[in-house]
Structures are given as C-alpha cells and as structure tokens.
Amino acid sequence: SAAAAAPAKVHYGIGREAKPEEIAGWDIDVRPDGQGLPPGKGTARKGEELFVAQCAACHGEFGESTGRWPVLAGGAGTLASHDPVKTIGSYWPYASTVIDYVRRAMPFGNAQSLEGDDLYSIVAYLLYLNDVITDQDQEISDKNFPTVKLANEANFFDDDREVSEKAFWKKEPCMTNCAAGAPRILGRARAIDVTPEDGKGPRVE
C-alpha cells in the first residue's frame, strides 16, 4: 500500500544513540534460526532437578500441571480431537520459542533469572518430557539448538481468511424470512451456570 512506501527522511534529532552495552542487556529474544541464543549448554538430566525445584509446583513434575496452571507436555495426537491439548510437544512449531519464553518470563514471578547452562538444562528437560529428545544426557547448546525441530511445525499456515472465508463478504444479506419456523433453543448459558454473579464471589466449578 502507499502508506507502506519508503518513508521520507526527516530527522528530528530527538533521543540519543543506544549504546551497545545497553542493547545487550535488554536484547533477550531468540529466533528459530538461532539468532539471539544466549551462550550455554545443558542436558535433561541436569534440568530435571532444576525443573522440580523451580517449575514443578505449578507445571507438575512431568509438565502435566497442577491445578489450572499450564500443561507443558503430552497431548500428542489430540489436535484434531474434541479436546485438544496444546503443549510444546503436541503443538508448538519451534523449539526456540521454549528457550526464548522461559528466559524472558519464567519462573512466573522470578522472570529473567535463568541463564546459561541452567536455562539450557531446563529447556532440555522440557524437550525430553515432550519426546523431542529421547536421551537424558544429550547435550543441547547455543551451537546445536537450531537443529532441534518440533513435530507440528508444518501444520501452521498464514492467515488466509480473506480467501477461505470469502463467503462472509456477502452482497445482500437476507433481511426477511431468513429461516423457517420459530427459533428453537439449543443451549442456554444458565444451564451451564459458570457465570460469576454480581455481588458474590466467583463460583468455581
């Protein structure tokens, strides 16, 4: 579009140059091609202990979750079912996302505390729990990480709604007698009864 054309060069001279060391401190993202991987290495065997200590309280010892915290492993073969379980192993397309996310956001409430070998070890354990690696002693590191592939990668495709849902651009939506008979109630939220009510504590069922 015209709006995305090459921008005119106007310089306001506001702000200052960011220093390399400043950028280094905040530039924590990791990409599937390995860009941004922090230095380090680890094994699932080493990671298990760390995971049990720092993660299992919420996610369960095997990533199965406790209570309503996120499930991190399992769910293979469920995506096309009535009850899909989306985990690193069953759903995520890229392993780099695990290292990126754990580094930036976990453990919940103590973010950006993991680095180096500990980080790689915990991620190795998560990959092991998800059958992505099968050898507890296999070393993963910033060198070999980009070679780790997840099973579901090929099942993602870019937004195509304007093609696949073209039928929703209707010329003349029906205005009268659009369906036969009186409306028939198929379901009511009241019957499910999980709505918090005003002035009451929430109802957990």
Next chain:
Amino acid sequence: SAAAAAPAKVHYGIGREAKPEEIAGWDIDVRPDGQGLPPGKGTARKGEELFVAQCAACHGEFGESTGRWPVLAGGAGTLASHDPVKTIGSYWPYASTVIDYVRRAMPFGNAQSLEGDDLYSIVAYLLYLNDVITDQDQEISDKNFPTVKLANEANFFDDDREVSEKAFWKKEPCMTNCAAGAPRILGRARAIDVTPEDGKGPRVE
C-alpha cells in the same frame, strides 16, 4: 430556524403525569410579573432581626459583607467606575429575583427554610438596606410585590454581539507584519503573584 419549528407529535408513553401537589412542592420560582410569589407579608423592621440572626454572619449587619462573602447593599453610582460594586440596589434589575433567590438558596447551607412572613420581612430589610424602600414599616407582600421597582432595570439590554462586535468577523486576518517592532511586555502575572503553586497550600493575599 427549522429546528425550532413545531415538533411532530410522537408519544412514547414513558413517565407519568405529575400530580398538582407534587408540582406545588417543587414549583418555587418567582417571576418579575409576580407569578410564583408565595403568600406572605413583612416589613424591614421585622426583617432586621431575622437578617442579623440568619444572614449577617456572612453578609454583614448592613449587607456590607464580612470577609469575602457577597456584598448585598451599597455601590450606587459605581457601575461605570473602575471598581463597580454590584448589589441588589446598584445593579439588580428586578426585586422579584431577591425573593426568588433567598427563598431557594439562602441561608447558605439551610436553603428552602424561609417562607411566608419571615421571607417577606428579610427581603423587605434587604430592600430597605438598598434604599428601595425607605420606610421600615412599609409592608410588602405577595399582593404589592410586583410594584416594587429597582433603579437599574433600564440599563440591561439583550445580547447584541453579532451586531456590536461585527468587526470580529474578519475576512482575512493579518498574517505577516501585523504590528511594528518587537513585543513589549506591559504586565506579567508573576509580578502580581497570586497564583497558587503546585504542591503548596493556596496563597491568600
């Protein structure tokens, strides 16, 4: 204008008829022609005592005001001066406004408490302080009130800005070299120094 044309008659049937006794309780306004005058009568002599008890703490025994509360009397002949004092006697066009206002709003903090003879007496006292009536024993009442006239009535005229200030509708306001020389400072708010400052209590001078 078209907008002010006779409205179409659409009835929504919302709300209900207001009952005469409901209207009577709230319909407290008084007009210059006497419409709305409550029943009652009074004299300045009787009013003085009431005024001293209920009004003088703020407005002064003679309507001269205490502190920064409104002045209610005096100011004759000041309107065209550098320091106009606008009071019932010097400025107000209609005596009915006194009875209406005192009835609806005074005493400050105990509104709608005055009625009947007390109301007329206090208003008579205010008119007496303002030389509108000169006899302390002259009785004013709902019967004769519309005959009370204030001196400044003729000096009010309806908004005429679109005529008298027609010059403000300028075709092409000046854009360049609109005045000669550099700006010369004639006055600065800082010199007056009455602006409350952030984070400090207000400064009263």
Next chain:
Amino acid sequence: AGAAGKAAATEPGNPANLPPNVPEWSKTLGDGVAVRAYGKPSKHEANVIRRDVEWLTASRESSVSFTPLHELDGIITPNGLCFERHHSGIAELDPNDYRLMIHGLVDKPLMFTLQDLERFPRTNRIYFAECAANSGMEWRGAQMNACQFTHGMIHNVMYTGVPLRVLLEEAGLKTNAKWLLLEGADSAAMTRSLPLQKALDDCLIAFRMNGERLRPENGYPVRICVPGWEANMWVKWLRRIEVGDQPWHHREETSKYTDLLENGKARRFTYVMDAKSVITNPSPQAPLKHRQGFTVISGIAWSGRGKIARVDVSLDGGRNWRTAQLDGPVLDKSMARFYAEFDWNGQELFLQSRAIDETGYVQPTKDELRKVRGVNSVYHNNGIQTWRVSPEGEVENVEIA
C-alpha cells in the same frame, strides 16, 4: 563525546532500572486483574488534579476548580479532571430518589424517574462546556500564571442523553410557550431561563459522560447540555423544567452572568461562547525543557457557534502568524486540538493562538476586546493569550504591546 556525556548526565532515572539493567517490574508480578476493579491513574501522576484558587471565594462550596489543561492532550477530558463549579457543593443524589418534573405551559405535566429517561431514544455527542467566567481574572491584565487557572474552566466530554425536544414533545407544548426554567436539585436550586428555540434545537438531557454515568460533581444523575452556550446554563442535578412565556430573570441571569460594559450598562442573555483558543503546551506549568530544536506547540480551540475552521499560531507576539494543524475529529461545538511545529533556536518567544470558527469569527486580541467591552465584564473573556517563553524555557503569562 563531551556533549553526549552531558546529555546522558541530565537524563532522568535510577540507573538500576535502566538498560543494561533489568528493573524489578520486569522480574516480579504486579497486581492482578480486577484488583483495581475501578482503575485510577498511576501514583506518579498525583500532581494531575483539579485545583482551586482559595482566595477567589469565601468557601469551597461556592467556588470553582480548574481542569489541568496542560496535563492533557487530544480532545477528551477524563471525567476525574472535569472542572467543577458549584454554588452549594456537590449534591449527592440517590438515583432511586431522582425525579425530573416537566410542567407549566404543557398539555400534560410529566414526572420521570431515571429509568424512564433512559428508555427514550438517546444520542451521543461530544461538546465543550465552558464557564462564562473562564479567563475572567484576566480582564485587567495578566494575573494567573498558569494555563490551568487562566483557561481551565472548560471540559470536553462525550455525553449520552435524550434530546430535550423529545421530552417536551412528550409533554406537549402550549402555543404560548417561549421560555423554559431549568432548576437543579442542589441547595442553590440553581435556575436559568432557556429560550425554547434552543431547547428544541440541540439541548440534551444527559445522564452519561464519556460512557459512564455522570459524576456527582457534574450533576449525577442528570444534567442538561446546552451546546455552545455558557456552562452556567448546563444545570446539574436537574430536577425541574417549567415551561413559560417569558424569562424568569433569576439571580444567575441578572446579578451574575450579565456583562457590565464601561458605560455602566449591562448586556444580558449572553449565551453563546465566542470562539477561543489557548496554547496548553508549553504554558507556565509546562515549560519547554529542551533548550532548542524541534518543538511542537499544542493547544485547544472551540467555538459556541459551530466548528473550528482554523487556528493560527504566532511565535512573536502576533507580528506573524502560521496556520496550525487541526488533529483528530473536528466537531460541532467541541474542542479541537491543534499542533504547530517549529525549530526553536533557544531564543525568547511570545506565543499566541487565534481561533477562527466556521462562521468566520476571528478570536480577538485582549485589546480589541477591551475596546468594545471595557474591563468590568467578568464574563466572556476570549481574548488572545500570550505566553512568554524565556531562553531557559520557562513560560509566563504576560500582556504585551
């Protein structure tokens, strides 16, 4: 390197929270959702508040507080910062006890509950409400050294309400109906006379501001909007509308809100707010902190006669003008936001703005205004404001020749 080092040295902040370091808030959890069920501003914005001028009045119950215009941008005034003008403090109505009565020269006097009013067809409009006394302290010269106090008796809000016309039609007007009396439920029982023609044109009986219900200080649960007209007429806590055949000449349209001219005569029923503008940034409370370079001047303009057509800005006290850019929606009887950009060379500036509305009215200078009105008017001071900016970036309210 020396200059860069100096610039860095003047940067605000605690190094522990600046890159390359990772601040606490990037490591630990903050308050969860709905902990602040109804939100409020950051504790770091505690200075963004309505302020009053205590020496102005004998009591805060009959006084005014001012909107901090220099702390706002765009055209919406957040509800918590809308200026207040009370004549007897904030009336705190129970909405169940709310009633609006319409009577007088009507076919059928009516009584409405709040629920009744909300059943009528309603509309949403953004309007400014400006007190006629806004800038009233400046008639004799520069007095208040703050945009908040020179111009802060204005707010701009999206109202939801029933056209007054609809309610009057419901009651049925007698043929001799010409004026309305509007009356509030506060203990000033505020009244104003409103010409019927305006009532049938664009007035709203409003129960919402910026989506939610009116705030107590702005008339909860119901006020009237009288678009483009002085805010004193926008009676709050509206309890009663009487239809009559002549104006009432009540205290707020005789003793007050009449404009005394130099010859001792006074103009009355001066309803319309003339076109006006002010530069909100920079202004005395919002100095220019960068010493030179690219600078955006920002301000607001409005007119009671319709839309703002144009705003001009001067850097040299009105010698030369450039046309500013109007940004965001430019609506009928609403504030418009304007911006003007320039490269500040660090020298003294005399900033002014001049609004022009769609009727062709051009905001006058203070001198032009004084020439026709004198200095005793109190109300309707819409003269062009001058801010002097010093080379240090301090801003002050001045009058210039």
Next chain:
Amino acid sequence: AGAAGKAAATEPGNPANLPPNVPEWSKTLGDGVAVRAYGKPSKHEANVIRRDVEWLTASRESSVSFTPLHELDGIITPNGLCFERHHSGIAELDPNDYRLMIHGLVDKPLMFTLQDLERFPRTNRIYFAECAANSGMEWRGAQMNACQFTHGMIHNVMYTGVPLRVLLEEAGLKTNAKWLLLEGADSAAMTRSLPLQKALDDCLIAFRMNGERLRPENGYPVRICVPGWEANMWVKWLRRIEVGDQPWHHREETSKYTDLLENGKARRFTYVMDAKSVITNPSPQAPLKHRQGFTVISGIAWSGRGKIARVDVSLDGGRNWRTAQLDGPVLDKSMARFYAEFDWNGQELFLQSRAIDETGYVQPTKDELRKVRGVNSVYHNNGIQTWRVSPEGEVENVEIA
C-alpha cells in the same frame, strides 16, 4: 386510577426525598470544589466495575478482567473500566525510569525517554482494542450469562501518540527490514512480531488515553496501538522495538494466538479483528424492566478492517432483520454505537445484531463460523450473539436453531 396507583407504587425511591418533599441535598451543602481533586464515580455506582472469572485462570496476575459493556453507552470507554489482560500483573513503572529502545536493522539504534517521545509530532485517534480471545468461551455454545463476560474484552479509547513510522524514520530502516519485535517491560516481557508494513501504516506509540496519561493497567507510561488488530499485539509498558527480517515466532504467536482448526492445522498471524457487534442493552445483566411499550435496543459494532457501514438487528432470532441507526461519530477501527427502536408487546424475543463493515464483510452466525473453523479455535469468535428476552424482561444467553 387503579392502574396509575399501581404504577406509582412500583416507582423507586424514598418518599421523604420525592416531591412535594424537599430532600436533604436541596437544603444543605455538599463537598466543595477540589475536595475530590481527582474525581470518581458516585458511591451508588459501586457495581459498575471490571470483573474477572476466577475459574478461568490459575492466578489473577495472568488473567483477564472484563469491561461492563452493559453499563456504558456511546463509544468512549472510561479509563477506569477498560478491560485488563495481564500476563504477569500490572508493571508499575516509574516514568523517570522509562526507556524505549529501537535497534536491529536500523541505521542508528535509538534510546528515548518519555520526555523525548512527547516531543515528537503526535496525533489523536479513537480505536477499539479487542482481545482475540473475546467471546472465546462461547465456541461450543452459550456459556457465560453476561454481556460483560461474553464480549467485555474490548475497550474504545482516544489515544495520543507518535506514529511509529516517525520513530522508525528517525532511526533509519535498513533495506532488508521486514518485521519488528515489540517487547514489554512487564515480567512476562511480552513480545509479538509485527509486520513492518503495518508499523509504517497506522501504529501509534501511545502515551495518553482519553486525554490523560495511560493507566498502569493499560501500559503506563507507553504502549503501542495496532489499530484493528488483536489487542495482544498492543504491547503495554513497551520497552523495546527490534527491527528484523523475519518473524520471531514467540510464545504469543505460536502456543497462543494461533487458531486451531478442526483438522488439527492452525492458522497463524491472524491479526485483523473481523467485524463484530453485540447488543449491550438489554442483555443478561441489564434486563428490560418495563413490561411492554417503546423500547430502544442499544449495542456496539466494530471492525478491524475499517469503518462500520451498517448494523442490522433482529427480534426473532434472525428470521427478519431491520437496519439499526448508527449514532455519534463512526470512525475507522473504532466502536460505533447503534440503536434500534421498537414497540415491545411483552412477548418473548430473540435479539441479534449483525455488523457490516465498509469492505462488505458481514458478521457471520455462530454456525457459519463453526462450519469453517470448528470449535477449537479459542480466538476470533465474532459470531452473532443471541439474547433471549422472557416476557418478564429477563435476558439470557442462548444458542438457537
């Protein structure tokens, strides 16, 4: 007389405060000006709050609270009621410690303070922000019996901000620049990949909402607005923008915010929010209290593809439709308010609304949507909502055939 007597008997209120009596608040003084230096709603509106659904998530720090749409009108969401979605609670930044870093494929990496950002040219725009998970609990059928919970993950606010384009131009883009990474300063360090084309089109680096500074829960002091796109991309507490040549495929665009179809494949980068609407009044939390007569249906409509062109309303569960009236400003990628009037005969109703945007997209029924998406998508549920109104005026969330 009997009927009138009955009507009067059901009127709300305390007779002591009703005419002909004069209530306390018409006699005594209330709070003075500036006593409430930053105002808040009436104590009688304590039920107008954001609410959460505790069983949805393990903790409130990673959860959502919902805007009470049924308590609002017009198109502005007041700041205190904007829905919240946090991934690690509210980051509470000190504005002096705020920094925005832009780096990566740029000519010169830049560092900005908040004061720096506020010096750039800025603009004001009203945009909706809708969480892609809004109505996500309804894929398998009617679940939440409240408009607040079925549709409350949306707000509509006037933002003030610098076009992101301006900042990117200031840094200078390398020719291979294609994607941006947006990163927050909260302890989730929220990230999303943003296509450069959108960044150069209409994104804003925003520091104000509805005139005042952003609220802490909405990203104080700086967030990004990505107009029309899912609110997850509107990164709050924005600390860093990295320019790259490919997307990052981070957790919020892989594990989350991808739309799982029935065949197990998943759509990704589904940014645009499809056209959608909902009737806010009546709705389960806002029943029809009058038993019959003139009735206004009110609701909101929006589209990530541009302006709302039309909204239709049905009273009979989609058998027959009438076109509603759009009221107030109808703006690009903003909520629009609609009203439809009818005379209720007191019988059961099945209310629906259907939005049509300026690209001709027609909001689908839930069944039409399920036919192409299945029921596992979680996100982007813009199907037509049905409210059943009983003869008593109670409203419930139902699915119908």
